[in-house]
Amino acid sequence: MRIIETSARTATVLGDLRTSGRADIPANGIRLLALLAQMGGVPHPLWEVEIAVSRGSHTGKIRMDRLSGHSSENIVILPGDTVQVTHIPRRYAVYGAVARTGNANLNIAHPSLSDLLAEVGGLNDMQAAPNSVFVFRRARKAGEDPVAYRVDFARADAFLLADQFMLNETDIVYVATADASEFRKFIATLLAPVVSSANSVQSLGI
Incomplete structure (x- = not known):
C-alpha cells in the first residue's frame, strides 16, 4: 500500500488579526506568538486583545499583554488547534x-x-x-x-x-x-x- 497524502497539519486562526484562516503547522508545532506573527500580527493594543486556544474539548484564554510578557504562557500550537483573537476595547x-x-x-x-x-x-x-x-x-x-x-x-x-x-x-x-x-x-x-x-x-x- 502506498500513502497518497497525510492529514493536513494546520491550525485554524480566527478573529481580529490581519489574516485569518488555516495556518500550516510544522510537525513539532509552533509557538503561539510565532503563529500570530505568521498570520500578519494583531493590529490592536496588546492590552485590548484576548487570545483563546481550543484543543479538543478544552479552551484556555489569555490577554495578549500577559502572553507577551510571560514566556511560559507562549504555548506550542499543534495541528488541529483553533486560535480565536478577540479585540476588547477598554472603556x-x-x-x-x-x-x-x-x-x-x-x-x-x-x-x-x-x-x-x-x-x-x-x-x-x-x-x-x-x-x-x-x-x-x-x-x-x-x-x-x-x-x-x-x-x-x-x-x-x-x-x-x-x-x-x-x-x-x-x-x-x-x-x-x-x-x-x-x-x-x-x-x-x-x-x-x-x-x-x-x-x-x-x-x-x-
Missing part, C-alpha cells in the same frame, strides 16, 4: 462635573486617574466640587467589599496622588457638583449595586 466611565462625560478610551497600558481626567477635559470649574472626586471600585472576588476612594483636588498634592492612582477597567469615576442632591441621585440610580456593601470611603493621601 473608562466618568460622570459628573467634567467637560465630557461618558465612556473614555485611553490608549495607555496602565492609565491613571489623572490620565482619565485629562482625556475628558478636566474638572468643570463652574460646577465641580474639587474636594469630592470619587473612584468607585467593584469587589474583585466573592467576599470582598467594593471600595469608594475620594480625591481632594483642593489639596496641593492632589495631582501627584491622581497620577499615582492606577485605574481598574471596571472603575467608575464621579466628580461631584456643589449640589449634593445630584450626587445622591447618581448613587441611587447608577451605583447602588456597586456601593451598597461598601463600608467606607477611603480618602487618598489622608
Whole structure:
C-alpha cells in the first residue's frame, strides 16, 4: 500500500488579526506568538486583545499583554488547534462635573486617574466640587467589599496622588457638583449595586 497524502497539519486562526484562516503547522508545532506573527500580527493594543486556544474539548484564554510578557504562557500550537483573537476595547466611565462625560478610551497600558481626567477635559470649574472626586471600585472576588476612594483636588498634592492612582477597567469615576442632591441621585440610580456593601470611603493621601 502506498500513502497518497497525510492529514493536513494546520491550525485554524480566527478573529481580529490581519489574516485569518488555516495556518500550516510544522510537525513539532509552533509557538503561539510565532503563529500570530505568521498570520500578519494583531493590529490592536496588546492590552485590548484576548487570545483563546481550543484543543479538543478544552479552551484556555489569555490577554495578549500577559502572553507577551510571560514566556511560559507562549504555548506550542499543534495541528488541529483553533486560535480565536478577540479585540476588547477598554472603556473608562466618568460622570459628573467634567467637560465630557461618558465612556473614555485611553490608549495607555496602565492609565491613571489623572490620565482619565485629562482625556475628558478636566474638572468643570463652574460646577465641580474639587474636594469630592470619587473612584468607585467593584469587589474583585466573592467576599470582598467594593471600595469608594475620594480625591481632594483642593489639596496641593492632589495631582501627584491622581497620577499615582492606577485605574481598574471596571472603575467608575464621579466628580461631584456643589449640589449634593445630584450626587445622591447618581448613587441611587447608577451605583447602588456597586456601593451598597461598601463600608467606607477611603480618602487618598489622608
